[in-house]
Every structure is written in C-alpha cells, then in structure tokens.
Amino acid sequence: MNRPVLVRREQALRGGQPLSFAIGLVVALTIGIVLLLGAGHDPVAIYERMFVAALGDPDSWSVTLNRAVPLGLAGLAVAIAGSMGLWNIGAEGQILAGAMMAAGVARIGEGWPGPVLVTAILVGGVLGGSLWALGPAVARSQIGVNEILTTLMLNEVALRLAQWLIHGPWKDPDSFNFPLAPMIPDHGRLPTLFGRAHVGVIVALVVIALFAVAVNRTAWGFELRVAGSSGATARYAGISLERKTATVLVMAGGAAGLAGGIELAGTADRLTEGISNGFGYAGIIVAALALMRPSGVAAVAVLFGAVQIGGQSIQTMGVSSSVSTILQALILFGAIGAGVLSRYQVRMVAGDPGGDVVELGEAR
Amino acid sequence: MMNKFDTLPAVTAVELSGIWKRFPGVVANAGASLSVYRGSIHAVLGENGAGKSTLMNVLAGVYRPDEGEVRVEGVEHRFRTPADALASGIGMVHQEFRLVPSFTVAENVVLGAAARVLRRQAIEDEVGELAERFGLATRPERPVWQLSMGERQRVEILKALWRDARILILDEPTAVLTPAEADELGVVLRAMADAGRSVIFISHKLHEVTGFCDEATVLRGGRTVAASMSVPDTDAGELASLMVGSLPVTTERPPAHPTGPPLLEVSGLSALGDRGLPALESVDLTVRAGEIVGIAGVAGNGQRELCQVVSGLRPAKAGTVHLAGDDMTGASPRRLFQAGLGYIPEDRLGVGLAPRLSVIDNSILRTYEAHRRGPFIVADRAEAHCADLVERFGVRTGPLDEPMAGLSGGNLQRLLVGRELSGRPRVVMAAQPTRGLDVQGVKAIQDLLVEAREAGAAVLLVSEDLDELLTLADRLVVMHDGEIVGEFDPTTAARSEIGEAMIGHAAGVGS
Structure with missing residues (x-):
C-alpha cells in the first residue's frame, strides 16, 4: 500500500508565493462550487458578484483598498517582528490602542485646522500602538519574558479599556444613552482619493515600502535579519540584541497603531470596540503568507482585502455569512497549502500508515 | 581475530547487489553492492555524498531501491518500512538519537516493543541483563537526559538488541563520542560480533576502521569501488586513496621557524x-x-x-x-x-x-559596517566582496543571493574560514x-x-x-x-x- 509523504524540495519553486496564492484560489473556488451548490445557490452568479464587488470597478477597488490598509499594516506589525524571529500576536490590541489614542487626540484638537488635526490623529495612532507594545518590548529585551504571551494578553486589556471609554468617560451625551463615542470632527477625517478610498491607502503603502527597504537594504535591517536567523550568530557579529528587540517590537506596535488611527479617521469615524474587527489576527495570516517579509505584505493585504469584501458582498444575495466565511477560509487554506507545496513535494511511499514513520524530510 | 574466518564457515549475513537509488537531480547509489559476513565488523567507508547513508537506508527499509537486490541471510527481501527490516533482524542506530529524554533507559529501550503491561522493576532487570550480556555499561533506572552522549548511544544500541537485531548498522557512531568512549564502543561491537551478530560501521575516520573493523567496503560516487577488503591486509593510506579516488594529499607539517612577539x-x-x-x-x-x-x-x-x-x-x-x-x-x-x-x-x-540568509549576507556578517553608505548596505560592494571570497577560497556555491543553507558542509566552512581570514x-x-x-x-x-x-x-x-x-x-x-x-x-x-x-x-x- 502506498501513502503520500512530504519531501522537502532541494530548492523552493521560483515565484512560489504568488503562484501558490493563485493555485490556492483556484482550489478554494472549486471546492466552493460544491459548497454553494449544496446550499442551493448558483456558483457562477455568486463568484461573479464576489469579483464585481471586490475588483469590478474603481468604486469596488476603493473599498478593497480601504480594507487592505489595516490588513497590510497589521501584517507589517507581525512581519517586522517576525524578521527578527519575534512573534507579535498583539496587533489587535495595538490597533485598538492606536485608535484610542487617536480618538483622544481628536477630542483635544477639535479646534485645530484640518491638516494639523489629521496628522495629529495619525501620529496619535502610532504613539498609542507603540505604547501598547512598550511593555512587552521591555519585558522581552530586559528579562526575556515571552512576547507571544504578553502581546496576546494585552489584546484583551485594550478591548476592555476601549469598552470602558465608550461606556464611561467618552460616552456621547447626545447618543440617547447608547454606549457610543462621539463622531470625530469632520475636518479630522482623512481626505478622499477616489471612490471611497482615503489617503490612508497611500500612507500605509509608504510605510510598508519604507520598512521593506529598511529590512532588505539597510544595515539596520541586516542586523534584524541576522538576529532573526540566530541570536548566537547576532552576538558573534557584534549586534546588541537587547536594544534591537525592544525597538523592533515598539516599531511593530507603531505600525499597528497607525492602522488604528487610519481606521478611526478614515472609515469608522468614531471609536468603537469593534474598530479593529479582527484585523490584528488577520495580520498574522497576512504576514505568514508574505513569508514574514515586509516587502510582500502589501500585495497579500490587497488580495486578502478583496477576498473579505467579496465574501461580505454575497451575503446580500442570501448566502449565509457562514458560507462566505468558509469560502474565505478555503482560499487561505489553499494559499497556505500551495505555499507548502512550493517548498515540498508529495511523493508516494510504500508502507501502511500504521507502520513506522518514514522520515525523509522534516516538515517545517 | 581474523582467524575465525579460517576455521568457521563464512556465512553471508547481508548481501546488497546492484542497488540504484535516484533522487531528484542526484543519483545517490549507482549500482552499489555490499556483502557482510556473519560475526564480523564491516566498515562502509566513503566521503560525504558517496552514498553510504542512502545504501544503509535501503538496507534498513527507510528507502526502497529503484533497482537491485537485498538479501538477508540468503533470503531476498523487499522492505517497505523500517519495521519490515527490523522484523528481518536489521537494526539501525542513527546519528541523531531518537530517545525520550524524560524516560528512563529501560523505558526507552522497550518503548514501542513491549505489548504487555510494563512493570518497571521487571523491564529494568531485563534491560540490565541484556546490557550486561554485551558489556554495555548502563543504569536502566536513570532518565536519559542525565546521560552523556556515549551512554545515550549505548541506549540506542540496546534498543536494537532488544528488538533482536542480528545485523546492526551504526551511522557514524563515533561522531558524538569522546576518544575514550569511541574505544569503549569498539570493545562493545567486538563482543557483539563474537556473539554471532554482524555490525556495519559507517565512518570516514580511517583510524577507527583500521582499529576495530574486520572488513571494509569503500563507496565513491554511489558505486562500490572496493568490496570487502580485509582490513588487516590494507592500511589507512590505501583506504583513503580509494575514498578520494586519487592519492590523498595529506597536510605536511609546516617547517618550524622562529616565532615573533x-x-x-x-x-x-x-x-x-x-x-x-x-x-x-x-x-x-x-x-x-x-x-x-x-x-x-x-x-x-x-x-x-x-x-x-x-x-x-x-x-x-x-x-x-x-x-x-x-x-x-x-x-x-x-x-x-x-x-x-x-x-x-x-x-x-x-x-x-546565518543559514537562512544569503551567501552574500553571510560573507559580510563581520564587516557589514564597512559596506555601508549612510544607512544602506551597498549591495554591489557586498556582492563583489562575496564573489571575491568565493573565488579565493574555492567555495562551490549556487547563486550568491540564495540562502546559505543550500551549501554543503565543506563549502559552508570554506566560506566561514575565508571570511575570518580574508582581513589578515x-x-x-x-x-x-x-x-x-x-x-x-x-x-x-x-x-x-x-x-x-x-x-x-x-x-x-x-x-x-x-x-x-x-x-x-x-x-x-x-x-x-x-x-x-x-x-x-x-x-x-x-x-x-x-x-x-x-x-x-x-x-x-x-x-
């Protein structure tokens, strides 16, 4: 009896990542056809709607791009840390912290001129996110506390803090006692580019590009990558790990916090507890699909954003939200699975599954 | 110790013939053969990449050969799993030990091979008895994490013996041992051979082969270039030249000269x-x-x-x-x-x-500050530096921007040594x-x-x-x-x- 095993390829397939995303998409849509037929829908119409809603015309593009902004920045927040071998699981909380700080700035700066206020809101977002990552950063670099746990747990703290603000001190007196924070002033909103796309798209793209260049081309980024390869190698090369760890985690928090500021001033218009909407966790997937490289984050985020927007749009056609969520998940599974296949190949090996494990290559 | 071959009928324990095994882009075995007598210690020699490990994995049931015949004690076998091979009496001790650190020696030995309810004392006694029979000093009640590398290897050997392996393959067994432990291993292997078991000893350390092996088979480029040579009738020089294909160029002692400050x-x-x-x-x-x-x-x-x-x-x-x-x-x-x-x-x-980084990145690991302009590392200069190292120190490499991990051990070390020496x-x-x-x-x-x-x-x-x-x-x-x-x-x-x-x-x- 033959059974399949994964064998590591001697060299990863060229162009593996974009290709794998495409393959993943095809596989997912194929499985999705069965799913949609089973649920009594017309798959062709559904897929057409998804595509039109996400990428059909400039207006759909603007919505998709807006969605890609928080996904990309959250992905960046994970990938920057990941370049150094650190796991920032706290982008969700850092986005919320950024949004809270940005909302605070909007309250103080109500009387400021528009450009000043917008800038201040975005800077506030960065500061809020950085501040939220500061604790884990210091704890990790000084006494070695695992950053996965600290960043993850602070997500919950950020959520509770936001709830307290919205239900308490920042509750809008005009909201008829609903727990709503007030809208930010109109002149504090992000200027529009086209359709519904706002300036945040450009801000995010510039920030991601800056980090991509910094990680790939600068001495700072070189040190980061060496440290990500092995801490012992970094010390041998004369790189101080303590400072690097702290600054990298704080920067990652800042990138996520910027997403919070952009969401506040670009799409949400008021602080809500759901302002991050799971972007922080989706960012982990974005970064993983981009192989932890900041340079790949933007493209993955746009694709991911399109999948999300397309998935949401079909709910108006009577497709249950579960089906659309399953479709999104299938696409991600497909992409990640195809990514594995660009590095491994499946080979049939003799032996029954109950026998000894045949160890040909170690799966990573 | 060779005398017994004169007096006892020589029984072939293992016979591999015409083994071919291809991997994508590599032919690991190209018609290799091996013949091992019962009760002997047989060395399989060859340089890295000569196909030793592949051939042994074929014998141990890890790989299936593309072509060729595997005979154990005269019977042809087509092993599909290591368990099949073990059932025919072939046990392999891998270079990396496969032990559970928190388990005791006895528990590790019987793990997966005991169908009945375990009683600690009973298995400790049995394992202790087995160890004593072959002169393998060990303490069955000790957890494995407390043991030295040499002791862990003895546990691996015990595992194979417990499963009644009559043919024991050891893959570079002395790589992790101290010289004294290596000598002890030699004594243990001899005791096993004298008890009628066969030992296949993979190595590229010639003095160990001449020290305690009876016969040697040399592989080069996936082929058997010398089969079952009698070790007492050869010497390290001959074996080495068979391994590398031409007389080995040994490093000469540099002439002494007055030293400086x-x-x-x-x-x-x-x-x-x-x-x-x-x-x-x-x-x-x-x-x-x-x-x-x-x-x-x-x-x-x-x-x-x-x-x-x-x-x-x-x-x-x-x-x-x-x-x-x-x-x-x-x-x-x-x-x-x-x-x-x-x-x-x-x-x-x-x-x-840093194996995950490129060859270029590794070549500037110590001097990247010198390749800086402003905050940037000048890519051209770094690449030129790397190309220079690669050429001067004879590093065989693929594209310089590919991860370092793709290089072979010798080339990794050439780049590392070259990098450290290049600044005089x-x-x-x-x-x-x-x-x-x-x-x-x-x-x-x-x-x-x-x-x-x-x-x-x-x-x-x-x-x-x-x-x-x-x-x-x-x-x-x-x-x-x-x-x-x-x-x-x-x-x-x-x-x-x-x-x-x-x-x-x-x-x-x-x-």
Missing part, C-alpha cells in the same frame, strides 16, 4: 559555564606570531568556554586577555574582530553563520575547524590555517582530533576540567602521554 596572551582566566559552574580555572596561555598552538582535550573540559571568553561572547570572572599587547578583557566580539581576532567557532551553523587577522582562533568535513575539505581548511601561520598570524587551534593537532601544531597544550594540565612538543610527545593528560591522570612537561 606574543600576539594572544591569556593570563589567570576564569569563567563560569552555561550552568553557572566554574568552567575555566586560571588559564594561562600565550600564542606568538607565526606559530600554531593546539589545544587538546576531551570535549567539555573548558575549550568551548575559553574560545567564548577570548572572542568576547562570554564574560570572564577573573584574569585578562591581551591582543597584540592591548588589554581586550571584556571587549565586544566586534571590537575584538576589528582588533585582529579571526574566530572560527565550533558551531558553524548556529554561531558562525593577527590572531586566528579555530575551534574544531575540520570536524565532519570530508578528506578534501579537511585538507583545504588545514592548508588555510598553515598559510595564516606562515603569514605571521598567531593561530590557536582547538581540536578533538589528536592526529590533526599532532600534524599542525607547533606546541600542544592539554585542557582538563577547565585547566591547562600539560604542554607537549608534538614532534616528540608520545600519544599515550597526551592521552593520559587528557583524562587528567598525569601532567606533561612545563605545566
């Missing part, structure tokens, strides 16, 4: 080890320009910590390190490198290189620089060290390979238990004397 001076150096216990005790050591000083010793006697302190990776508790007359105690690794210390660390992939350091410190390399790789690295010495560098060479030290070193010091316990002149010292010092029994001259 002391470039590395270590005095009264003490340091703590990883567990906070003293690992170095007031070590004094001087290396002069134009000499190679060898440090011999059993692994774990402070050599690693000495290198770490000198290179700035571990703080000193007491004592000083001077480099070319300047006090460098406690200086950072980068400052030491810039002051002229080239350091080839023992752990190449974990310390000396005044002091070169090399820890186990040739370990695990094939014959040509060893020769290349040794030549580079001799070249550095001729160019006036002070070379400190830490090695567990006494032959290497005796060949290269101008002076030899022995470390034991964190201290320097003796100094020898390699041209006159007796190996036995050095060996005694290594296990802490006697002091050499001048200590």
Whole structure:
C-alpha cells in the first residue's frame, strides 16, 4: 500500500508565493462550487458578484483598498517582528490602542485646522500602538519574558479599556444613552482619493515600502535579519540584541497603531470596540503568507482585502455569512497549502500508515 | 581475530547487489553492492555524498531501491518500512538519537516493543541483563537526559538488541563520542560480533576502521569501488586513496621557524559555564606570531568556554586577555574582530553563520559596517566582496543571493574560514575547524590555517582530533576540567602521554 509523504524540495519553486496564492484560489473556488451548490445557490452568479464587488470597478477597488490598509499594516506589525524571529500576536490590541489614542487626540484638537488635526490623529495612532507594545518590548529585551504571551494578553486589556471609554468617560451625551463615542470632527477625517478610498491607502503603502527597504537594504535591517536567523550568530557579529528587540517590537506596535488611527479617521469615524474587527489576527495570516517579509505584505493585504469584501458582498444575495466565511477560509487554506507545496513535494511511499514513520524530510 | 574466518564457515549475513537509488537531480547509489559476513565488523567507508547513508537506508527499509537486490541471510527481501527490516533482524542506530529524554533507559529501550503491561522493576532487570550480556555499561533506572552522549548511544544500541537485531548498522557512531568512549564502543561491537551478530560501521575516520573493523567496503560516487577488503591486509593510506579516488594529499607539517612577539596572551582566566559552574580555572596561555598552538582535550573540559571568553561572547570572572599587547578583557566580539581576532567557532551553523540568509549576507556578517553608505548596505560592494571570497577560497556555491543553507558542509566552512581570514587577522582562533568535513575539505581548511601561520598570524587551534593537532601544531597544550594540565612538543610527545593528560591522570612537561 502506498501513502503520500512530504519531501522537502532541494530548492523552493521560483515565484512560489504568488503562484501558490493563485493555485490556492483556484482550489478554494472549486471546492466552493460544491459548497454553494449544496446550499442551493448558483456558483457562477455568486463568484461573479464576489469579483464585481471586490475588483469590478474603481468604486469596488476603493473599498478593497480601504480594507487592505489595516490588513497590510497589521501584517507589517507581525512581519517586522517576525524578521527578527519575534512573534507579535498583539496587533489587535495595538490597533485598538492606536485608535484610542487617536480618538483622544481628536477630542483635544477639535479646534485645530484640518491638516494639523489629521496628522495629529495619525501620529496619535502610532504613539498609542507603540505604547501598547512598550511593555512587552521591555519585558522581552530586559528579562526575556515571552512576547507571544504578553502581546496576546494585552489584546484583551485594550478591548476592555476601549469598552470602558465608550461606556464611561467618552460616552456621547447626545447618543440617547447608547454606549457610543462621539463622531470625530469632520475636518479630522482623512481626505478622499477616489471612490471611497482615503489617503490612508497611500500612507500605509509608504510605510510598508519604507520598512521593506529598511529590512532588505539597510544595515539596520541586516542586523534584524541576522538576529532573526540566530541570536548566537547576532552576538558573534557584534549586534546588541537587547536594544534591537525592544525597538523592533515598539516599531511593530507603531505600525499597528497607525492602522488604528487610519481606521478611526478614515472609515469608522468614531471609536468603537469593534474598530479593529479582527484585523490584528488577520495580520498574522497576512504576514505568514508574505513569508514574514515586509516587502510582500502589501500585495497579500490587497488580495486578502478583496477576498473579505467579496465574501461580505454575497451575503446580500442570501448566502449565509457562514458560507462566505468558509469560502474565505478555503482560499487561505489553499494559499497556505500551495505555499507548502512550493517548498515540498508529495511523493508516494510504500508502507501502511500504521507502520513506522518514514522520515525523509522534516516538515517545517 | 581474523582467524575465525579460517576455521568457521563464512556465512553471508547481508548481501546488497546492484542497488540504484535516484533522487531528484542526484543519483545517490549507482549500482552499489555490499556483502557482510556473519560475526564480523564491516566498515562502509566513503566521503560525504558517496552514498553510504542512502545504501544503509535501503538496507534498513527507510528507502526502497529503484533497482537491485537485498538479501538477508540468503533470503531476498523487499522492505517497505523500517519495521519490515527490523522484523528481518536489521537494526539501525542513527546519528541523531531518537530517545525520550524524560524516560528512563529501560523505558526507552522497550518503548514501542513491549505489548504487555510494563512493570518497571521487571523491564529494568531485563534491560540490565541484556546490557550486561554485551558489556554495555548502563543504569536502566536513570532518565536519559542525565546521560552523556556515549551512554545515550549505548541506549540506542540496546534498543536494537532488544528488538533482536542480528545485523546492526551504526551511522557514524563515533561522531558524538569522546576518544575514550569511541574505544569503549569498539570493545562493545567486538563482543557483539563474537556473539554471532554482524555490525556495519559507517565512518570516514580511517583510524577507527583500521582499529576495530574486520572488513571494509569503500563507496565513491554511489558505486562500490572496493568490496570487502580485509582490513588487516590494507592500511589507512590505501583506504583513503580509494575514498578520494586519487592519492590523498595529506597536510605536511609546516617547517618550524622562529616565532615573533606574543600576539594572544591569556593570563589567570576564569569563567563560569552555561550552568553557572566554574568552567575555566586560571588559564594561562600565550600564542606568538607565526606559530600554531593546539589545544587538546576531551570535549567539555573548558575549550568551548575559553574560545567564548577570548572572542568576547562570554564574560570572564577573573584574569585578562591581551591582543597584540592591548588589554581586550571584556571587549565586544566586534571590537575584538576589528582588533585582529579571526574566530572560527565550533558551531558553524548556529554561531558562525546565518543559514537562512544569503551567501552574500553571510560573507559580510563581520564587516557589514564597512559596506555601508549612510544607512544602506551597498549591495554591489557586498556582492563583489562575496564573489571575491568565493573565488579565493574555492567555495562551490549556487547563486550568491540564495540562502546559505543550500551549501554543503565543506563549502559552508570554506566560506566561514575565508571570511575570518580574508582581513589578515593577527590572531586566528579555530575551534574544531575540520570536524565532519570530508578528506578534501579537511585538507583545504588545514592548508588555510598553515598559510595564516606562515603569514605571521598567531593561530590557536582547538581540536578533538589528536592526529590533526599532532600534524599542525607547533606546541600542544592539554585542557582538563577547565585547566591547562600539560604542554607537549608534538614532534616528540608520545600519544599515550597526551592521552593520559587528557583524562587528567598525569601532567606533561612545563605545566
């Protein structure tokens, strides 16, 4: 009896990542056809709607791009840390912290001129996110506390803090006692580019590009990558790990916090507890699909954003939200699975599954 | 010990013939064959990549051959899993041990091979009895994490014996052992052979083969180039030439010449080890320009910590390190490198290189600051530097922007050594620089060290390979238990004397 095993390829397939995303998409849509037929829908119409809603015309593009902004920045927040071998699981909380700080700035700066206020809101977002990552950063670099746990747990703290603000001190007196924070002033909103796309798209793209260049081309980024390869190698090369760890985690928090500021001033218009909407966790997937490289984050985020927007749009056609969520998940599974296949190949090996494990290559 | 072949009928235990095994882009075995008599220790020799491991994995049921025949005790088999092979009496001890650290020796031995309810005392007694029968000193009740590498290997051998393996394959078994442990292993294997079992011993250390093997089969390029040679009738030179295909170019002892001023001076150096216990005790050591000083010793006697302190990776508790007359105690690794210390660390992939980064990135690991313009690393200059290293030191590599991990062991080490030597350091410190390399790789690295010495560098060479030290070193010091316990002149010292010092029994001259 033959059974399949994964064998590591001697060299990863060229162009593996974009290709794998495409393959993943095809596989997912194929499985999705069965799913949609089973649920009594017309798959062709559904897929057409998804595509039109996400990428059909400039207006759909603007919505998709807006969605890609928080996904990309959250992905960046994970990938920057990941370049150094650190796991920032706290982008969700850092986005919320950024949004809270940005909302605070909007309250103080109500009387400021528009450009000043917008800038201040975005800077506030960065500061809020950085501040939220500061604790884990210091704890990790000084006494070695695992950053996965600290960043993850602070997500919950950020959520509770936001709830307290919205239900308490920042509750809008005009909201008829609903727990709503007030809208930010109109002149504090992000200027529009086209359709519904706002300036945040450009801000995010510039920030991601800056980090991509910094990680790939600068001495700072070189040190980061060496440290990500092995801490012992970094010390041998004369790189101080303590400072690097702290600054990298704080920067990652800042990138996520910027997403919070952009969401506040670009799409949400008021602080809500759901302002991050799971972007922080989706960012982990974005970064993983981009192989932890900041340079790949933007493209993955746009694709991911399109999948999300397309998935949401079909709910108006009577497709249950579960089906659309399953479709999104299938696409991600497909992409990640195809990514594995660009590095491994499946080979049939003799032996029954109950026998000894045949160890040909170690799966990573 | 060869006499028994004259008196006993020779029974073939294992017969592999015409084995072909292809992997994508590689033919690992191209018609290899092997024939092993029952009750003998049979060496399978070959350079890295000669196809030894593939052939053994075919015999052990891990790989299925594309072509060829596997016969065990005269019966043809087509093994599909290692379990099939084991059922036919073939057990393999892999290089990386597969043990559960928190389990006891006895539990590890019977793990997966005991169908009934376990009673601790009973299995400990049984395992103890089995161990005693083959002279494998072990304590069945001890958890494996407490054991030395040599003891863990004995547990692996016991596992195979417990499963009634009549043919035991050991894949480079001495790579993880101290010289004394390797000798003990030889005794154990002989006891097993005398008890009628067959041992297949994969190695590329010639002195072990001539030391305790009966026959040897040499593989080269996936083919058997010499089958079942009688070891007493051959010598290391002949075996080595069969392995590499032409007469091996051995490194000649460089002629002695007057040495220059002391470039590395270590005095009264003490340091703590990883567990906070003293690992170095007031070590004094001087290396002069134009000499190679060898440090011999059993692994774990402070050599690693000495290198770490000198290179700035571990703080000193007491004592000083001077480099070319300047006090460098406690200086950072980068400052030491810039002051002229080239350091080839023992752990190449974990310390000396960043395997996931490109060949270019690895080539500038120590000097990336020099390739800077503003905040940027100038890619062209880094690439030119890398290409220069690759050419000067004969590194065989694919595209320079591909990850380092794709290079073979010898080429990794050439790049690492080349990088450390390319700036003409005044002091070169090399820890186990040739370990695990094939014959040509060893020769290349040794030549580079001799070249550095001729160019006036002070070379400190830490090695567990006494032959290497005796060949290269101008002076030899022995470390034991964190201290320097003796100094020898390699041209006159007796190996036995050095060996005694290594296990802490006697002091050499001048200590």
